[in-house]
Amino acid sequence: MKELRLMKGNEALAEAAIRAGADAYFGYPITPQSEVIEYLMRENPVDRTGMQVLQAESEVAAINMVYGAAGCGKRAITSSSSPGISLKMEGISYLAGAELPCVIVNVVRAGPGLGTIQPSQSDYFQAVKGGGHGDYKLIVLAPATVQESVDFVRLAFDLAFKYRNPVMILSDGIIGQMMEKVELFEQQPRIAEAEEWATVGKKPGKDSVIVTSLQLQSEEQEKVNLRLQAKYREVEKNEVRFETYQCEDAEYLFVAFGSCARITRKAMEMARNKGIRVGLMRPQTLYPFPAEELHRLAGQVRGILTVEMNAGQMVEDVRLAVNGVTGVGHFGRFGGMIPSPDEILNALEKQFIGG
DSSP: OOEEEEEEHHHHHHHHHHHTTOOEEEEOOOTTSHHHHHHHHHHOGGGTTOOEEEEOSSHHHHHHHHHHHHHTTOOEEEEEOHHHHHHHHHHHHHHHHTTOOEEEEEEEBOOSTTOOSSBOOTTHHHHHSOSSSSSOOOEEEOOSSHHHHHHHHHHHHHHHHHHTOEEEEEEEHHHHHOEEEEEEOOOOOOOOSOOTTSOSSOOTTSOOOOOOSOOOSHHHHHHHHHHHHHHHHHHHHHOOOEEEESOTTOSEEEEOOHHHHHHHHHHHHHHHHTTOOEEEEEESEEESOOHHHHHHHHTTOSEEEEEESSSSSHHHHHHHHHTTSSEEEEEEOOTTOOOOHHHHHHHHIIIIIOO
């Protein structure tokens, strides 16, 4: 049954993984996401649902364990934070190439390098542009609340199996560490029967199932790539998700995702109190990006300001979507610094209004 709890973001996400019917979690601790594996170890879901939880010897080992479980048709999930996700990138590319579903959670911290354990959004490029080698895409969900951290786990598994593709939940240290009231969905059953594409041993009268991302012949590899690109077009057609706030009469538009969108919404309210009609678009899917709706909104505003905790990453996709219809600016704090609503409003006035 549904249940209300006050929970930390990372722990709520972990509970959601159990309730979504996950078969296995493989991970390795790294701040600020360590509570995910700590909660799962403490909860011991094997007694509740049969879900296996294992701390691997490294991030590289963890993602390859996900590969093995996903190849058997199991619902596998892993989590890490920025440097750990970088270590997983080779395996993520293999998963995409072999068309295996899984869920990857990145609770982003500031970089580059080891950086700091403070929150950031500087992994946007890595998430939406592939990150590893080869022409591939991840479906990328960007929660802005602890509730969405819960809801997006179930959605991520659904999308992963619908399209046989890895799905990333791009969280950050704010959402992972904050506490909010959440409504937990009812326990979902684990899937008993493996999909036809899964390799679970040769069945009588059927051909063997081989899971691989290796194609030695160029002609065969091109066929794989063409099939993947066709799948991505279907994802772009069917899975765009976003929210808009007070855009109907807006003269200016903020675009922000994740925790930054929460702060930017306060800046929007402050602007309206000053008589500046500002709206907000919040992409919930970073890939597929809500380019069509953003282009439509661009036609009715005098300027767009993207707000990000980075040096300017999503702003490039915003500019591509707007395609010169109106001006696009960027305001960002990075290195673990969190923008304030006052700073955001000042940036809008400075860049577009002349304040």
